[in-house]
Amino acid sequence: MQFTDILRAIVDTFLIGKLIFIFIIGIFYRYIKGRVSSPSINILKYVIIILVLRDLLYSGLYLLLPYINSTIKDSGIILVISDILIIGVYLLWLRSFTGKRKYDLIFYILNAAFFVLVVVNLLMQLSSRYVMFEKLVPHLWILANLVYLGVTFYGVTVYNTENPVMVISARLEIIRIPIISQLGILSALLFFNAAYHSVFIQYICIPFSYFLHLYVLYKYSIQHEKEQTDKFDFLQNDLDSLFEFMRNLGSAIAEKLDLSQILNFIIASATKSTNADAGAILLVDEFEDILRVEAVNGIFPPPYDAPNQIKLKISSIQSYFKSIPIKIGETILGEAAKIGRPIFVRNTATDNRMENNTKNDTLYVSSIIVIPLLVSKRILGVLSIIKRERGKFFTENDFDHIKTFADYASLTIDFIMTYMELIEKREMERELGIAAEIQQKLLPSKIPKFEKAAIGAFSIPAKGVSGDYFDVLPLQKDKVALVICDVAGKGVPAALVMVMIRSILHLITSSDKDARTIVTWINRGITGRIDIDHFATLSFMIYDQNSGKITYSNAAHHPLLMFRKKTGKLENIDTEGLPIGIERGTKYEQKSFRIEKGDVAVLYTDGIIEAMNANGDQYSFESLAKVVLKNAHLSPNELIDKIKADLKVFVGNAPQHDDQTLLLMKVN
Amino acid sequence: MELKVRKYSNTYIIDVNGEMDLYNSYKLKELVLKMIEKKIGQFIINLENVDYIDSSGIGALIYICSTIKKMNMKLQITNIHGSVKKVIELTKLMGYFPIANSVEDAISKIEQ
DSSP states (O other), X not given: OOHHHHHHHHHHTTHHHHHHHHHHHHHHHHHHHTTOOOGGGGGGHHHHHHHHHHHHHHHHHHHHGGGSOSSOOOXXXXXXXXXXXXXXXXXXXXXXXXXXXXXXXXXHHHHHHHHHHHHHHHHHHHHOSOOSOOTHHHHHHHHHXXXXXXXXXXXXXXXXXXXXXXXXXXXXXXXXXXXXXXXXXXXXXXXXXXXXXXXXIIIIIHHHHHHHHHHHHHHHHHHHHHHHHHHHHHHHHHHHHHHHHHHHHHHHHHHOOOHHHHHHHHHHHHHHHTTOSEEEEEEEOSSSSEEEEEEEEEOOOOSSOOOHHHHTOHHHHHHHHHHSOEETTSHHHHHHHHHOSOEEESOGGGXXXXXXXXXXXXXXXXXXXXXXEEETTEEEEEEEEEEOSTTOOOOHHHHHHHHHHHHHHHHHHHHHHHHHHHHHHXXXXXXXXXXXXXXXXXXXXXXXXXXXXXXXXXXXXXXXXXXXXXXXXXXXTTEEEEEEEEESSOHHHHHHHHHHHHHHHHHHOOTXXXXXXXXXXXXXXXXXXXXXXXXXXXXXXXXXXXXXXXXXXXXXXXXXXXXXXXXXXXXXXXXXXXXXXXXXXXXXXXXEEEOOTTOEEEEEOHHHHTOBOTTSOBOHHHHHHHHHHHHTTSOHHHHHHHHHXXXXXXXXXXXXXXXXXXXXXXXX | OEEEEEEETTEEEEEEESOBOTTTHHHHHHHHHHHHHTTOOEXXXXXXXXXXXXXXXXXXXXXXXXXXXXXXXXXXXXXXXXXXXXHHHHTTXXXXXXXXXXXXXXXXXXXX
């Protein structure tokens, strides 16, 4: 082999030119690959590998041919095999858009069989003069392959392929260029009896076919540019429409805070800004795992089957959808609420979750997007938009847009819900103010004085209103009644309960009724006339100054605390019975006992012993008992001052949580 | 306060989370009323995660309890502890409320 042989082989096969061409394709490929996001471009690198290998192999074989003492006159076999491989690569490339197709297997099997035949043919050529086929057959085979490729490429439509733009825009050349190149080679072989290494084939037909790869890469770069401008335009539009939505929503909220109205507004805006045919918002039920349809814009067929007579009328479909809740996890809407991630079904025909909506009836939906409404991982519901026209689908841009939109919408919905709760709370607070006024009028303004009993009291409401009530009633025959009462709940209803208790008390308390009877009557009078959640605990005692006896009855209040001067000890006195207002038939008990001079009876409410300091510790019954024990020798007013002071030292600057009321009586 | 509802066959278990006070006890009441409207008839109120209850909370429980009793439906209150238990004891309502130690206990009582 001489240098001139090598040179001749290189010149004859146009090797340098082809390699430069492939090099340019390679550079272009690298450049585009760095910019385009689509992974489909990666497949094209096999084209470059095949081209380099085949050109080197072809030239090499061409160089060696004269030295192989055989019957092979041409190395065209390499060209044929590489062409078929390249067709295979483009088929793979197509499938990266459309997804795999089973019938491609036939293509691979037939071509594998063809390769076997070619090899067999080659071996026969080497061993004998007999060959199965001449050059014509392989090229017809390539053309047949190209026809198959053409059919598959032209089978691509917007309906069956996710991103068909690249395929559709490049397919004409993907088929045309190789066919022209093959026809060129074929006619040269047939009509001019040319060899593969002829100038026409090597310098024109083969390099021409390389333009295809450049062309496809060029299409990628165009698509990339378009994507960039689209993205920018989209972002601009997205922001514009979102801002408009926020502004309008703001004024809608300012006008009237009505959740269902706001939801309707949100879904109308969502539908409009994505050019959807209909939209719906479903919210998660408070206590069941279901979604309820809260707002619908346009005609939104349910993603489940409906009875035939309902399918006949559009309006029935509408009300059918609205009236039936969807279980979380069921249907495409329930699924989005369950997994908490958006679902985009571009073409319902390709997704079995939408199989009820693909027939030719009123349920038809062509494209659907479902977005969960999330606020800090809590799922409020889902927002869904649909297209109902055949052949009209949502795009990735629509999907991105509605995601941003739903994000904002969920925050708004959450905000409104929270705000409504706040308003409710504020109304409650205003009500408390009114109640405080009523209540202040109920407490005795001046505590009456008695011959054998000195009485002291204090009542400090928390936050201006108290559920506590106390009273001192002078009765005939030198008797005196003391009552302390804690009504559950606050606000006007609680204050009214207090008014009722006070009225009944003043009405029925007389010298000839004992404590038990009075408590029983109060309970009968109250039960059934008030909302049952406004119950009251009540402690009642009557002191007979003449006999020195106390009769005491308790309706689930703190027991009566008695200081006995004689023993210097404290006693808790309690009787059985439910709070006032729960059961009409509650039986109350009473205890009677004599008291002596210097004895102290103390009645108090929760607020005293449960008063908290900054550490969250409670003042406790023990502390109260200790102060009473220590200061029992003082006058009632002095004793009250001591208790108040002790309580204040304990609580410090901590805010008061509950009403504090204390009533005490000392026997003179 | 947060309310969560789960279901065990026909019984609805309401898990109460947080404090039951004047400002939120009405929520529990409303929830139960809504559930009753929907023909739900077996309830368990789980107070495992309630560490504080005030008289409004007790009021709400009394309301729920008496409504459910009146309608001949079933209720169990479970996992009362700490200060909640103290308050219920103090108001002498231990006997009034249908109380069970645990949710499992409550379920078996309801299903009897």
